[in-house]
Amino acid sequence: MSSDELVAQTLFDVKGFVAVVTGGGSGIGLMAAQALAANGARVYVVGRRKEALDTVAKKYASNGQIIPLPGDIAHTDGVKAIAAELEKNEAKGINILINNAGVSPESKASSEADKVDFSNANAVSKWMVLDGTEAWRESYAGNVAAHHFLTAALLPLLNKGREAIPGHSSSIINISSTAGITKTHSKGQFAYSSSKAAFLHLTKEWAHTFVPLRIRVNSIAPGLFPSEMTTGTSDENQKSKITGAGEHFPAGRTGRETDIGSAILYLASRAGTYVNGQVVHVDGGLLLKTPAAG
Ligand SMILES: NC(=O)c1ccc[n+]([C@@H]2O[C@H](COP(=O)([O-])OP(=O)(O)OC[C@H]3O[C@@H](n4cnc5c(N)ncnc54)[C@H](OP(=O)(O)O)[C@@H]3O)[C@@H](O)[C@H]2O)c1
Numbered sequence: 001m002s003s004d005e006l007v008a009q010t011l012f013d014v015k016g017f018v019a020v021v022t023g024g025g026s027g028i029g030l031m032a033a034q035a036l037a038a039n040g041a042r043v044y045v046v047g048r049r050k051e052a053l054d055t056v057a058k059k060y061a062s063n064g065q066i067i068p069l070p071g072d073i074a075h076t077d078g079v080k081a082i083a084a085e086l087e088k089n090e091a092k093g094i095n096i097l098i099n100n101a102g103v104s105p106e107s108k109a110s111s112e113a114d115k116v117d118f119s120n121a122n123a124v125s126k127w128m129v130l131d132g133t134e135a136w137r138e139s140y141a142g143n144v145a146a147h148h149f150l151t152a153a154l155l156p157l158l159n160k161g162r163e164a165i166p167g168h169s170s171s172i173i174n175i176s177s178t179a180g181i182t183k184t185h186s187k188g189q190f191a192y193s194s195s196k197a198a199f200l201h202l203t204k205e206w207a208h209t210f211v212p213l214r215i216r217v218n219s220i221a222p223g224l225f226p227s228e229m230t231t232g233t234s235d236e237n238q239k240s241k242i243t244g245a246g247e248h249f250p251a252g253r254t255g256r257e258t259d260i261g262s263a264i265l266y267l268a269s270r271a272g273t274y275v276n277g278q279v280v281h282v283d284g285g286l287l288l289k290t291p292a293a294g
Contacts, residue, residue, distance in 0.1 A: 012269045015040030015064075018094045018161065019268070020086065020154065022073055022147075023101030025052035026234050027227025028175055028260055030060070032098050035261030036268065037064035044069040046082060046101070055238050073101055073146040083153040093160025095168070096268045099151060099199075100175040103142040104229050105135040109188030116188075127188055139191035144198045147174065151206065158215050171268045172210075174219040176200045178283050181221060183291040197293075200279060207277030216276040218267050223283030225255035250285025259284075 004010060019036045023029035024045025033043045033056065042065040045053050053068035060066055069085060072078035086094060104110075108130040117123045151172060158170040179186040180196025200219055207217035224230060226240040234240045246254035263282050266272045281287055 011271045012265045013039070014096070014265060014269050017041045017096055017268070018044075018090050018092075019096035019098065020044045020046065020069070020082075020094055021098040021100055022046040022150065024066075024098075025049060025056050026238050027229060027240060028222060028225050029098065029100040030056055030238055031225070031257045031260040032100060032173075032175075032264045033066060034060045034062065034257060035264050036096070037066050038062040038261075039265065040064045041096070042067065044086065046071055046073065048072050052234075052238055055236070059237055073150045074141045076149065079146075079149045079153050082150065083157070086154065086157055090157065090161075092164040093157045093162070093170075094154065095158070095161040095165065095170050097151065097154055097158060097170075097172045098175065098264070099147040099172065101142070101146065102175065102229065103138055104189060104192045105138045106131040106189040106191055109190075113185070113187040128190065130188070131191070136191040139195040140198070143192070143195035144202065147199065148202065155210075155213070155215070159213050162214055168270065169214045169216050169273055171272065172206065172215060172217040173264065173267050174199055174203045174217065176203070176219045176221045176279070178221050178223050178281065178286055178290070181281075181287065181293050183293060203279070204277050211276075216267075216272070218272070218275060218277065219279045220260070220263050220267070221279050221281045221283065222260070223249065223255055223281075223286040225260065246284065248289070249283075250288055253284065255282065255284060 019041050021029050021033045024033040025047035036043045040063050044067045046069045050070040057066040057068050071082040116127045162170040176199045177196040179193040180200050186193040203219040226242040228234050231240040242254050263280050
């Protein structure tokens with residue numbers, strides 16, 4: 001092998017690749033889309049709010065392309081429409097699917113978590129059901145089932161994308177969470193954290209199932225990053241800010257675009273071709289300080 005192949009520019013190259021990033025209109029999905037576009041990929045960003053996607057396409061196309069693809073992945077019609085649009089536009093298929101969209105609908109339990117008396121069974125019992133059964137339906141529909149149906153719908157396109165680039169494998173990256181790994185209660189967001197654990201399991205099952213297709217499946221488990229989910233809002237550039245958090249993490253800070261971008265480029269490019277069925281913890285060392293599963 002010539003040393004040229006080991007130059008970072010070649011090893012981590014995604015120029016000309018076609019990527020789909022769900023939830024690419026804000027937070028971590030936007031960070032992933034930015035990193036891919038900055039390195040020359042054509043990136044479809046999926047989300048329910050067209051205006052958010054339009055802003056992202058306008059501001060962050062950089063060295064590549066960002067194309068808004070509005071749609072709701074939690075509904076069958078939404079999944080079908082997204083797949084149909086990609087089939088129409090991308091005759092050579094797609095190379096990267098980032099299953100990033102997510103919801104965390106347990107705001108009541110989360111806001112009460114610090115006040116609960118954990119030695120009082122009645123208080124814990126009441127707190128555990130504050131957000132009702134709908135929060136469970138929403139979490140599992142949005143964080144698990146939606147990804148399953150979209151991935152199934154896009155599998156033929158990922159297969160085509162792999163065939164179009166000899167020696168390369170298409171890459172699916174699932175954005176899970178440290179919440180799906182730690183034994184702590186994630187501020188009472190039991191539906192959210194268990195849905196993320198389910199998504200980690202799907203990562204392994206899909207990786208195994210797609211071996212004959214040579215489509216790789218890995219997961220990134222982020223720690224704490226600024227996003228609409230973690231701060232409740234974003235600015236006119238679709239960016240969010242976290243203040244006063246992260247000091248107690250081993251890294252001493254919350255996550256940044258570069259932390260997500262580097263992991264995405266690794267798993268999506270030739271650099272990650274030998275990595276399959278794995279979880280990359282991009283958490284600033286959070287799991288070193290929090291009781292983890294296993
Ligand atoms: N930020 C963190 O600290 C952190 C940590 C661990 C894991 N995560 C995970 O990272 C992922 C991204 O979350 P985030 O923190 O970046 O929050 P975010 O800014 O709220 O991003 C979530 C995105 O998902 C989209 N979305 C939600 N439901 C959708 C649906 N049914 N169809 C299409 N798009 C949908 C939203 O756009 P629309 O509302 O326009 O549809 C939004 O852009 C999630 O899976 C989350 O669980 C985040």
